[in-house]
Amino acid sequence: MDTERLAVRKTYKLFIAGAFPRSESGRSYEVRDAKGNFLANASRASRKDVRDAVAAARKAFGGWSGRTPYNRGQIHYRVAEMMEGRRGQFVDELRADGSGKAAAETEVNAAIDRWVWYAGWADKIATVTGSANPVAGPFFNFSTPEPTGVVGIVAPDSALLGLVSVVAPAVVTGNTCVVVAARPLAAITLAEVLATSDLPGGVVNILTGDRAELAPWLASHMDVNAIDLAGAPDELAASCAEAAAENLKRVLHPAAATDWTADPGTARLTAFLETKTVWHPVGI
Amino acid sequence: MFEYAPAPESRDIVDIKPSYGLFINGEFVDGHGESFKSINPASEETLAEIACAAPQDVDRAVHAARQAYDAVWSGLPGRERAKYLFRIARIIQERSRELAVLESIDNGKPIRESRDVDLPLVAAHFFYYAGWADKLAYAGFRRSPTDGAGGGADPRPIGVAGQVIPWNFPLLMLAWKIAPALACGNTVVLKPAETTPLTALAFADICRQADLPPGVVNIITGAGETGQALVAHPDVDKVAFTGSTDVGRQIARSVARTGKRLTLELGGKAANVIFDDAPLDQAIEGIVNGIFFNQGHVCCAGSRLLVQESVAEELLGRLKSRMATLRIGDPLDKNTDIGAINSAAQLEKIRMLSEIGEREGAARWSPPCELPSRGFWFAPTLFTDVAQSHRIAREEIFGPVLSVLTFRTPAEAVEKANNTPYGLSAGVWTEKGSRILWMAERLRAGVVWANTFNKFDPAAPFGGYKESGFGREGGRHGLAAYLDV
Structure with missing residues (x-):
């Protein structure tokens, strides 16, 4: 007797330090498709998961920021290659989230192309934003951009293109990050892509769950250096920005809603860069 | 003299x-x-x-x-x-x-x-x-x-x-x-x-x-x-x-x-890092300029001196002799090196943190110097035996007070220099070019002065x-x- 093969389903977990743990809280939440059909039980991350993810991001920062820009660019391009291999899966997940077929395909294409675009910035942003400074004295003086550190990211609703558009610019320059994803399916599949792209564990950590629950912990965490509030509704963003003042985090919260399909410019790269100026005397 | x-x-x-x-x-x-x-x-x-x-x-x-x-x-x-x-x-x-x-x-x-x-x-x-x-x-x-x-x-x-x-x-x-x-x-x-x-x-x-x-x-x-x-x-x-x-x-x-x-x-709590191969005479001038310039009322002041252990004794001896030549007094006198503390409140803060430094176990030293009877004055001050946990090593004093710590390896220097919530500036003194660049890469500060200190220019970006x-x-x-x- 022929029976239809029973699919092997994927367990959607969190992505912390290069591994896929469940939430330490043991909590999960149902993800349903646009028609209400059950898709998965995604992990619902907790405050402690945020802290574990920040610790992993901090641990990864020295090594990742110390890589050569060329190497970071190579790894980012590898991420795009892996995304390309998973095109079908991403399209299916976006469709399950409610996108039409054409729209889902367009978004996946744009997301892969966006990642390639940012990959190329790895070894160019310092040329564009750095400078040799003509000071009035016998000194060699130059300024270079350096990554800010650990970036907390509240990802926007745009499940894949928006997610890619906030993660890639933060990490390509050498930051590490903790992302609170809006939609679990594409986010965790992206995590699988990252896990197989030679990206060191801990550089990107992805949490799924309730943004309003998790974002404030990220905003008030004293070992987070910057926060991107792209996906935080106004009131949540305001309270997060207030909490971020405690250790003077860099806060990125564009006033207007972002069109993720538009040319992104370099603003998201420079938002999480510090400028270091070095002086040395000239003489014999 | x-x-x-x-x-x-x-x-x-x-x-x-x-x-x-x-x-x-x-x-x-x-x-x-x-x-x-x-x-x-x-x-x-x-x-x-x-x-x-x-x-x-x-x-x-x-x-x-x-x-x-x-x-x-x-x-x-x-x-x-x-x-x-x-x-x-x-x-x-x-x-x-x-x-x-x-x-x-x-x-x-x-x-x-x-x-x-x-x-x-x-x-x-x-x-x-x-x-x-x-x-x-x-x-x-x-x-x-x-x-x-x-x-x-x-x-x-x-x-x-x-x-x-x-x-x-x-x-x-x-x-x-x-x-x-x-x-x-x-x-x-x-x-x-x-x-x-x-x-x-x-x-x-x-x-x-x-x-x-x-x-x-x-x-x-x-x-x-x-x-x-x-x-x-x-x-x-x-x-x-x-x-x-x-x-x-x-x-x-x-x-x-x-x-x-x-x-x-x-604010800042800049480390000024002196390696054993540094040109010591120049470094002394840099240390003095780093902490006593403008009475130490400088956000980027080199207020934490990190000296490599092997030269610490010699360097401190020379630094003390140099400090003894600093002239304190009338700000309008063209020979004056250190002027008045800006306010009674600031003087009180400097005094308080210096007393805490002594209480926490650091050794305090100032050259003999006569301070005017009116106005707000504080003698240039050096603390040795300072631990990283001491408040004088962690908090911005914003006065002519230098805390001295030592290190053995470059990695330890970086670790100690970066062990602060601040990140405005840092100094590094060594004759070895590759080490300067290695240090400059690792110091988490917006301005790094190598073999110099407290230099400013409108063309050079400054910030923390x-x-x-x-x-x-x-x-x-x-x-x-x-x-x-």
Whole structure:
């Protein structure tokens, strides 16, 4: 007797330090498709998961920021290659989230192309934003951009293109990050892509769950250096920005809603860069 | 040691009025707050009665700045703004001796520093940003080449800037704030520090001499409450603050819900790292300049000396002999190295933290030196046997107090240097080029001085990492704080 093969389903977990743990809280939440059909039980991350993810991001920062820009660019391009291999899966997940077929395909294409675009910035942003400074004295003086550190990211609703558009610019320059994803399916599949792209564990950590629950912990965490509030509704963003003042985090919260399909410019790269100026005397 | 005869700079060159009003819309007007006195910290004599801006005065100043922005300044071609700034730079040069003497009288800093460091840098800053005013389209701040808002056209100014500055470099901090703001097309309301308002008020007169349109620059005096009212004013689009990290935190919190742009230049606890192969004589001068320049009232002061263990003894011996030659006293004496502490409150803070340093177990040393009987003075002070956990190793003292720690390996030096919530500046002294670059890469600080210290230039971006604030002042980078990008 022929029976239809029973699919092997994927367990959607969190992505912390290069591994896929469940939430330490043991909590999960149902993800349903646009028609209400059950898709998965995604992990619902907790405050402690945020802290574990920040610790992993901090641990990864020295090594990742110390890589050569060329190497970071190579790894980012590898991420795009892996995304390309998973095109079908991403399209299916976006469709399950409610996108039409054409729209889902367009978004996946744009997301892969966006990642390639940012990959190329790895070894160019310092040329564009750095400078040799003509000071009035016998000194060699130059300024270079350096990554800010650990970036907390509240990802926007745009499940894949928006997610890619906030993660890639933060990490390509050498930051590490903790992302609170809006939609679990594409986010965790992206995590699988990252896990197989030679990206060191801990550089990107992805949490799924309730943004309003998790974002404030990220905003008030004293070992987070910057926060991107792209996906935080106004009131949540305001309270997060207030909490971020405690250790003077860099806060990125564009006033207007972002069109993720538009040319992104370099603003998201420079938002999480510090400028270091070095002086040395000239003489014999 | 040589004896030095007194060589006082004449104070006849300055004409301090008995009282000063607020400079709003091109005129001096009365304030509605309770006026206060600015005193000479070297003698405690009252210099002038200063008006205090109450909320309605702040409102008036912001209104004047808004009017000037809408009616005149934002529409003026860059080349015209440039010419105003060039004029201001020239007038500062013409009046630089007067301004230097006034700065030393009001602040307490040695005339040698106000004359040779502050004033030349003030004029240079206005010259530098004057030149940017008509070149903003070349500064690389378009959002993207295809973005209509920025494509090809000049990037837009932000609007009205509310600026609050500290007392350690009164006129220089004014220049760092006002020059880029005006070059980019903003108008400003600036509040100088309560204890050092006089050079900012003299600058108001310079604006009049330059025929700067009324309202483009407004100077309001007062204490913390005036600053808070300015920062919180709903019609201020951009807030720029230089001062303590604690106040910076409050400001960041207060603007969090407003959408105002913010740049902060806050505290520091810089490590000055001396390797065993460093040119010791030069390093000694760098250490002295790093911590005793401007009485240590410097946010980027090299207040933590990290010495490689193998040279610690020799270096400390030489440092102590050098410290014994520092001359403390009359700020207007051209031979003075260390002037007066700016205020009684600051002196109290320095004393308190130094006493805590002793109590926590560090060894305190100062050269024998006679301090004047009137005024606020603190002898240059060195602490050895300092642990990283001591408050004198963690907190910004903002005075002539140096904490000495030691290290064995470069990795340990980096670890200790970065072991602070601050990240404004750092110093490194070694003859080995590759080690300088290795250290410079790893020090988490916005400015790294290698085989030098406390150097500033309008072309060189300055600003902090971590809790030392965000945004840069100086250079092309300094424009970003005042453009809508």
